[in-house]
Amino acid sequence: MKHVARQVIFYAALIGIWALLAKLKIWPPYIFPTPWGVVDALLAGFKDHSFWIAIGVSMKRMMLGYGISVALGMVLGLGVGSNKFLEETVGGLLVSLQSLPSICWLPLAVLWFGLTEKAILFVVVMGSLLSVTIAMEDGRKHMPKIYGMAGRNLGARGFALFWHVLLPASLPYIISGLKQGWAFAWRSLISGEMIFVSLGLGQLLMMGRDLNDMSQVIAVMILIIAIGYIVDGLVFKSVERRLRNKWGLAPAT
């Protein structure tokens, strides 16, 4: 209870200071909006469906881009994790590529694909593929060897071995990588969407800028944080917790 109370007080104070500063009118409202202006913008955005459409478009891109990343990353990570040659060559390349911010892929994507959906997807995939791959590789290496041996021993081989044994066995080790991959994909998507007219949340953010509507900019930022938090903090956390319970890794709750 104390914990919740502290948080409520903190956020109330934060909004209070914000309201006070806005009330003092040190800056014009298009630079420093009021909290109620932001709330109005949020409500208006949902009311005229523009937020819903943006969320829909962005989430569709996320599903597609992140889905491709996970599928590709699994194959790549497994290959790199189980083959010495690939590990030394491709593995090294992947690690060095990870220091490249994903938005750096955008110029290349635009030249290749034009100002299209594909360009954005490309950026999303490049943004999250590496962390998914590295997570898979890590999972493959840290997964206890006994499961692979037990699987082979019981007659699993090839794809069945991967699907029924190696993948589930490495899940607890790759789930944090998958989570990180999602966060990267989300960041890449928003940056990608900001570049051109694309209907997503990123574009809504830029539209606020173009219209000198700071309330909308802040409103969309809050929306992006909220969606990120919901997926990251709630979806992945609960999957992780359930996994740990099932495996008997979690402390009794």
Next chain:
Amino acid sequence: MTPNAHNTASEPVFFGDHRSTARASATRWKTGAAPSVLPLPQPVSDVPKVSLHGISLSYKTTNGSRLLAIDNIDLKVRTGEFLCIVGPSGCGKSTLLHLIAGLHKPTSGHVLVDDNVVEGTGTDRILIFQELGLFPWLKVGENVEFGMKMKGLSKAEREEKIRYYLRLVHLSQFKDSYAHQLSGGMRQRVALARALATEPDVLLMDEPFAALDAQTRDLLHDELERIWAETGRTIVFVTHNVREAVRLGDRVVLFTFRPGRVKREFQVDLPRPRQLEEVDVARAAREILEHLREEINKSLEVEYGVWP
């Protein structure tokens, strides 16, 4: 007993000569769930089920030199036989099971099952690992189902066999539990059920009871013996516990310390079921232990640089 210390490895030592009395004494069986008429072990046939021909295994150590783990082992396991392998730790006995299971390839020599050379894993030989390797993401029933699923049995068939084998190891109520919710002995029995469910001809067991408390272990000895008798499987059982080997085995093979070789064989013809505390079991174990002691000393010398 006929042994003397100067026997060569090729001449097996015999303990007792009571195969016939094994049947007569069957009423002493004490396992709670045992059937009223005890299915007795199939007479061990002379047909070899598993034969090892000149098996050697060496591997590169971290400092680049080659270490010979197993040296030229010739061994035949008869169909339906319960064979125990004992030896000091590091004698390659577990590795040998992995070779028979087809998880690794020997450096030289080959393993025959019936008349077929072992090229890889196969569900005719199932290994129960020391660490068990139960799949934590599957329920007990699904663990038992796994091998059958890989073999492509139909759902109905699998369901029936899950029921049958879980009943066999007295775990029927735990079908929907996860392995981590069970005790050590129960987990051990899940592993046994999972292995048996694929209906292998050969069951390979790698120190399966080493980590269990004494009561649980005694109970599982009884159950394993009963299941062996009921199913007529060929069992190769690796242990460092000589008494356990004598308690369970038709034959006990003693391995030397690194590199692993067959030092001596002991035929155990004591009546079944045996008890760990029986005088005859203890006497036979002591005899084997004397030979094992030499190897343990050798291993201590190598690993600690001392004679104790």
